[in-house]
Amino acid sequence: MAARASTLSDVANEAGVSLATASRALNGSDRVVGEDLRSRVLEAAQRLGYTPNAQAQAMARGATDVVGLIVNDIADPYFSTIAAGLAAAAEEQGLLVMLCSTAGRAERELEFLTALHRQRGRAIVLAGSRTTARRHQQEVSRLLEAFTQGGGRVVAISQPKLPVDTVVVDNRGGAEALATRLHALGYRRPALLSGPPDLLAARDRQEGFLAGWRAAGGTEPTCIPGAFGRDGGYDAMLRLLDRDEDHDCVFAANDLMAMGAIAACRERGVAVPGDLGVAGFDDITTLRDVVPALTTVRLPLEEMGRNALELVLAGPATRPRRQQVSGEVVVRESTPPR
């Protein structure tokens, strides 16, 4: 058992042709092979159950067909939807996706970066939000630089903070538009569950919201930080409620946090949207049917994944490309006119 897998030269022997001919017949090439030999090779391959060794091909050709994807947490719908988009696009191109989920730990990002470099992947797509940790970002830049030098492509889906092609998400604009909209709906005393202070995406959403709010001429909102995710929103909401302030709506930095916040409200007997309007960000598909339907800013998550792959394929540019995608405010029941 486990008889050594047959190789191309096995096939060549079996077919009674040279290695070169077998190679040309099986794995495309500009050179043409005579019909008789070609079929002899094909049959031999068939007979031996030959499967080309992609590693060897990659070495010989000097190029792989895998692109790495680094996300904060693949279980998070935000990232899994992006991953789905990327995977679909990759599949169409015959590329394979190497999945790297950092589970929020920054060091992992560095480890994955070097692992992907070692794999000599064709490209690396960084889907995690950039952080404010100077030191970490420098390390990331250094590794990416090295990877690029080696001929690899890098695409980020986040803020345009890295000198690489980037699918730039307009977190700021989306949040700003949401603030304006909430104000127009009659809300006057918002609070923010602003997410992790060190994540740029969270910070941008917060700043955008504040900017929009101030422009609309409202009072200065309270901001409570907290982890992204349901529990982060839940905890932040409890903390907010403990402050016993008088808010008429809450903007959570993402939908998951908004769900957590609503859960907290329910536990504390705060009616949503009766006592308090709640809005999120992302428009996670899985949450589209919840009650009350969540007001949010819809991001074209899957498309973002596809766009990232497009940038990968676009090849290196003289200067970093920026692919802007923006969010669309979706007002639903969780923030009725007031």
Next chain:
Amino acid sequence: MAARASTLSDVANEAGVSLATASRALNGSDRVVGEDLRSRVLEAAQRLGYTPNAQAQAMARGATDVVGLIVNDIADPYFSTIAAGLAAAAEEQGLLVMLCSTAGRAERELEFLTALHRQRGRAIVLAGSRTTARRHQQEVSRLLEAFTQGGGRVVAISQPKLPVDTVVVDNRGGAEALATRLHALGYRRPALLSGPPDLLAARDRQEGFLAGWRAAGGTEPTCIPGAFGRDGGYDAMLRLLDRDEDHDCVFAANDLMAMGAIAACRERGVAVPGDLGVAGFDDITTLRDVVPALTTVRLPLEEMGRNALELVLAGPATRPRRQQVSGEVVVRESTPPR
């Protein structure tokens, strides 16, 4: 620019040592290298920005450190949670995960299987449900067989239909227990949104529920098939409502379908759980806070991912291992006692 990445022999030259020594110093080996030479090599590598080529290493060593994961749809929380568990475990072992999302198309499964074979991955984890398509399953078996012959490991997360190590999900038992529970709660006239008829998981859940129901002594339920996912549940529910039968509860084959069903009810003015109780399956995390809270069967999704990797590492067995995981009925507001 894009100067050819430096190789091990570059490092050896730079350090003035032999290729072998450089290799031993940089990438572990039982052999010991003198302290002076070792540091000279390390410095040289540092200076040259050397990054080992994993492909070359894999070829020379005859073993890779990537395991492939094939799922139906990575955007589905069911699979993304399993993926998260697998990814976490893989990371701990220094393994990389190749993500393959078939988007429901069976042919893709075959394509990915051969792609993974070509990559000479250490293992393939098949997380998609097995189908009833004889032909397809045969093809899958054939490819897996070939892969195993080549020394690769295969682990399935599904039904024990393939002759490979399997994390067996007790869909039947879970659904059966749910049926019993619903009966005990006072429900008497259930309908099933049974999912895709060709998916074994769906079929098992349906059969389990029916078995449990019959044992409890109820009337024969109506079964409406439909795609997994929100829309599938929505459509199936509309069809059910159109039949104008008199049901007091609905069991959807998974949580996503249950959500779709609830949405359909809402549109049609059917109160849940007032007029109709609704239960799902999986206990998707993202949906834990919805209202009404969903009665469901909780599956240890993340753990299943981890278990799969454990089986991978366990190495080949003389006969297929079976790792049983079972669901736990979680009764919530969507099916109050009646």
Next chain:
DNA sequence: CTGAAAGCGCTAACAC
């Protein structure tokens, strides 16, 4: 159109 041979980058005997 086909074949011989030189790599691709690295590991692992096998010598010294």
Next chain:
DNA sequence: GTGTTAGCGCTTTCAG
């Protein structure tokens, strides 16, 4: 300890 030298499986000149 350290160096030499075969490969690993495949692609791709370069000759014929």
